[in-house]
Amino acid sequence: MEYTSGSASWRDVVRRALGGLHRRRPGRRQFGWSSGVPLIALLAGLLFTTTATTAGGTSLREDRRPQLTQLIEDSRSQLAVAEERAAALREQVDQQASIVAGSDQPIADQRARVEANRAAAGFTALAGPGIVVELDDAPRLADLPDGASNDDLVVHQGDVQAVVNALWAGGAEAMSIMDVRVLSTSAVRCVGNTLLLHGGVYSPPFRIAAIGDPTALQQALDDSEGVQLFRDAVTHFQLGYQQTVESELSVPAFDGSTALHHTTVPETAR
Known part of the structure; x- marks a missing residue:
């Protein structure tokens, strides 16, 4: 056409x-729908x-996926440039603060206080024994199990969060997801089967590493209801779950933005 x-x-x-x-001529038969x-x-x-x-002159149903892919790649490149600039600016601030601290005792005291808490806050790399957990999507199945859907074959945000919460509860001293250091303010978000973390986008398998007492971490994973539900799904839908103990595990320092948009003072500190 x-x-x-x-x-x-x-x-x-x-x-x-x-x-x-x-109007048609009188006497000529007319049909109601005419x-x-x-x-x-x-x-x-x-x-x-x-x-x-x-x-x-173009198709109204043009496939825009290539345009979206290019848009995502452009956004990633812009984010990488912005992160490099932010890191350079933080380095300049540290250098200037160090210079001023040489002649200003209050600033020197505050810098000493900051340095004493850097490790606990996650701003230094740590190494030690721990556990690594990997979560992966199920392979594409020709015939789905009865009552199952494609949604049952992917790792969800709640699955990742269940593992993270269990490891924190087990006494993890430091943790990383996809080799990105996570803090108490880190948010785990999933869109489809991709993970969003500190501005980065990651695809499964999702690798979660935690430094701490391996025995306590394993027990916390076993006690977690959310982790157990995922393990059951592994059996039914062939999802991937791998848990390994590492005698020497390392997690990088957090290098993202430290800006807080909202905070409250605990009742005990008032």
């Missing part, structure tokens, strides 16, 4: 519509002309 536009097509549509509305045909033709002509004008 070809779309037409312009005054010629409109004249044809209007002429046919008016011609159909002319009076609606011109109106339908007029509306159809309007629809075709509007569609042709909107399309502009």
